[in-house]
Amino acid sequence: MTSMDRRAFVAGALLASGLPWRAGGEKAEAGAPQAGKAGPAFYRFRLGDYELTALYDGIWHRPIDGRFVRNAPFAEVQKALAENFLSVDRLSLPITALVVNTGVRLILIDTGSAGQLAATAGSMMSNLVAAGIDPKAIDTILVSHFHPDHINGIKTKDGRMVFPDAEIKVPAPEWTYWMDEVTPTTVPEAARGVLLNAGRIFADLRKEVTQFAPGSEVAPGITSIAAYGHTPGHVAYAVASGDSSMMVLCDTTNHPWLFVRHPDWQPIFDMDGPLAAAFRRRMLDRVAADRMLVQGYHFPFPAIGHIAKSASGYEFVPVQWQPAL
Amino acid sequence: MTSMDRRAFVAGALLASGLPWRAGGEKAEAGAPQAGKAGPAFYRFRLGDYELTALYDGIWHRPIDGRFVRNAPFAEVQKALAENFLSVDRLSLPITALVVNTGVRLILIDTGSAGQLAATAGSMMSNLVAAGIDPKAIDTILVSHFHPDHINGIKTKDGRMVFPDAEIKVPAPEWTYWMDEVTPTTVPEAARGVLLNAGRIFADLRKEVTQFAPGSEVAPGITSIAAYGHTPGHVAYAVASGDSSMMVLCDTTNHPWLFVRHPDWQPIFDMDGPLAAAFRRRMLDRVAADRMLVQGYHFPFPAIGHIAKSASGYEFVPVQWQPAL
Numbered sequence: 001m002t003s004m005d006r007r008a009f010v011a012g013a014l015l016a017s018g019l020p021w022r023a024g025g026e027k028a029e030a031g032a033p034q035a036g037k038a039g040p041a042f043y044r045f046r047l048g049d050y051e052l053t054a055l056y057d058g059i060w061h062r063p064i065d066g067r068f069v070r071n072a073p074f075a076e077v078q079k080a081l082a083e084n085f086l087s088v089d090r091l092s093l094p095i096t097a098l099v100v101n102t103g104v105r106l107i108l109i110d111t112g113s114a115g116q117l118a119a120t121a122g123s124m125m126s127n128l129v130a131a132g133i134d135p136k137a138i139d140t141i142l143v144s145h146f147h148p149d150h151i152n153g154i155k156t157k158d159g160r161m162v163f164p165d166a167e168i169k170v171p172a173p174e175w176t177y178w179m180d181e182v183t184p185t186t187v188p189e190a191a192r193g194v195l196l197n198a199g200r201i202f203a204d205l206r207k208e209v210t211q212f213a214p215g216s217e218v219a220p221g222i223t224s225i226a227a228y229g230h231t232p233g234h235v236a237y238a239v240a241s242g243d244s245s246m247m248v249l250c251d252t253t254n255h256p257w258l259f260v261r262h263p264d265w266q267p268i269f270d271m272d273g274p275l276a277a278a279f280r281r282r283m284l285d286r287v288a289a290d291r292m293l294v295q296g297y298h299f300p301f302p303a304i305g306h307i308a309k310s311a312s313g314y315e316f317v318p319v320q321w322q323p324a325l
Numbered sequence: 326m327t328s329m330d331r332r333a334f335v336a337g338a339l340l341a342s343g344l345p346w347r348a349g350g351e352k353a354e355a356g357a358p359q360a361g362k363a364g365p366a367f368y369r370f371r372l373g374d375y376e377l378t379a380l381y382d383g384i385w386h387r388p389i390d391g392r393f394v395r396n397a398p399f400a401e402v403q404k405a406l407a408e409n410f411l412s413v414d415r416l417s418l419p420i421t422a423l424v425v426n427t428g429v430r431l432i433l434i435d436t437g438s439a440g441q442l443a444a445t446a447g448s449m450m451s452n453l454v455a456a457g458i459d460p461k462a463i464d465t466i467l468v469s470h471f472h473p474d475h476i477n478g479i480k481t482k483d484g485r486m487v488f489p490d491a492e493i494k495v496p497a498p499e500w501t502y503w504m505d506e507v508t509p510t511t512v513p514e515a516a517r518g519v520l521l522n523a524g525r526i527f528a529d530l531r532k533e534v535t536q537f538a539p540g541s542e543v544a545p546g547i548t549s550i551a552a553y554g555h556t557p558g559h560v561a562y563a564v565a566s567g568d569s570s571m572m573v574l575c576d577t578t579n580h581p582w583l584f585v586r587h588p589d590w591q592p593i594f595d596m597d598g599p600l601a602a603a604f605r606r607r608m609l610d611r612v613a614a615d616r617m618l619v620q621g622y623h624f625p626f627p628a629i630g631h632i633a634k635s636a637s638g639y640e641f642v643p644v645q646w647q648p649a650l
Binding site: 032035044057058085130131302325 | 360365367428462645
């Protein structure tokens with residue numbers, strides 16, 4: 001048996017790349033053109049009688065510093081990132097939206113970044129098309145809250161409606177806060193851009209948008225769940241069909257490797273840190289106790305799995321990709 | 326603020342599915358036809374100058390009982406499965422093969438189950454085609470070992486070569502054991518099917534197949550690494566290009582949620598349990614220490630990530646799906 005000598009195998013593997021390949025007596029070969037681009041990224045699965053499709057929008061890389069988590073030392077945050085083999089000086093925030101096909105209605109939950117936030121995000125629409133879904137066929141858009149990575153997909157940059165036949169439903173307290181309550185001079189400075197962007201998307205849709213009370217049913221089998229604090233009116237959605245159900249967490253928790261594992265950490269993205277953490281703890285506690293399937297907007301694609309309780313917090317356990325529905 | 330009453334929200338979500346949707350005054354709607362099938366499942370990424378494509382073959386569900394892990398109580402194995410939200414009376418073993426495109430050569434590492442083991446596995450070829458790779462363009466097939474889920478893709482059921490222009494390279498000790506050393510009467514009973522299947526694939530390819538010594542370079546930038554015990558000649562492959570490298574673990578470890586977390590557990594799939602566990606420990610220790618990218622044939626798709634050391638074993642940390650190369 002060959003002994004596995006550490007230095008030899010690492011050196012061998014690394015050196016190999018620097019050595020020209022000796023084709024020797026081999027047949028003359030054509031080159032192998034590289035594709036140079038990623039493939040489609042959507043994941044389809046069944047929930048009872050419903051067919052769900054997770055649509056990958058990409059990753060939003062955001063620089064971070066000591067202000068990123070309000071109530072934890074930055075060194076601890078960086079340690080949590082490094083333990084998950086992520087960069088320690090930026091947050092790489094994946095984005096995944098969800099289509100629910102009830103067999104009668106097509107419902108889109110949140111709408112992606114529309115490529116308006118980062119060059120590395122904005123593929124939701126091409127993945128929607130790859131999944132065989134016509135934007136014109138979307139009947140309902142459910143909005144969790146008014147952050148730009150959730151609502152920008154409603155309109156193109158020049159204001160055209162992307163889903164022309166879709167009814168848009170939003171949580172009433174979210175609408176009230178951004179559209180009626182605050183102004184550019186009264187909104188917290190850090191949220192001014194969010195406010196202006198919400199106005200860009202919604203100002204001329206005031207009559208078309210339907211507001212709902214969190215807690216109410218908003219589509220067949222889909223119930224909104226108040227999960228405030230991230231924004232004043234942020235909601236999650238419980239989806240149920242037959243004996244199956246799942247919790248669409250939206251931004252109840254940001255990146256799971258930070259904020260599921262450390263649910264009490266308060267990222268600057270949560271407008272009311274303590275309130276968001278309280279709703280987050282209660283939500284995670286419930287989906288863990290019920291062993292309920294969850295989807296998280298900023299969970300690693302396909303962003304579906306379960307939540308397990310651990311000693312100090314929770315763990316996100318991704319589902320295994322299934323080969324058939 | 327709406328209070329989040331546990332009973333109300335769970336009951337609401339679950340009841341909702343049983344209630345007919347009241348369309349009320351809404352526009353008459355066409356139904357939304359469901360696709361009824363999964364999408365393609367391949368994942369492309371860069372490693373230095375190389376372009377790699379992970380090809381999902383599906384999941385092989387195998388019933389398990391107390392004999393599944395030789396040196397652990399079945400209750401502990403079932404606990405580990407339940408903690409990961411997996412069925413406790415079967416092993417759901419995902420299969421993912423890997424194509425390495427060096428820019429000059431196309432190299433396939435292991436070949437999938439070819440749909441000959443389970444109805445839920447066998448999509449590697451359709452995913453290869455979806456990834457835009459012509460089977461005729463594969464230059465080299467690297468085989469890790471002779472278990473059927475790794476070699477069946479070499480031939481169709483009726484014996485036709487699937488990759489007609491590919492050179493096939495196998496570890497010499499693996500060839501020696503199965504093709505020269507044991508016979509149906511001398512091989513351990515549990516391995517008789519493996520032996521007969523290896524004969525079906527390789528008997529008439531004796532002159533075409535190239536044997537290599539584990540530890541040697543087998544393709545540009547690809548070095549074989551002895552990882553014996555799973556089978557007598559099982560190897561892993563280290564792939565290196567530029568400053569980047571990754572370890573293709575093949576079956577050095579079976580399902581990571583069992584055998585990365587508990588590297589000393591000896592599944593019945595490992596022919597020599599103690600030897601396989603020793604090679605597994607050393608391999609995991611090295612890739613963890615080097616923070617090296619890894620791919621595992623039976624890791625959840627896309628089967629790529631890193632290995633982190635924990636108190637009692639290791640953890641597999643999947644990579645985040647990248648939107649572009």
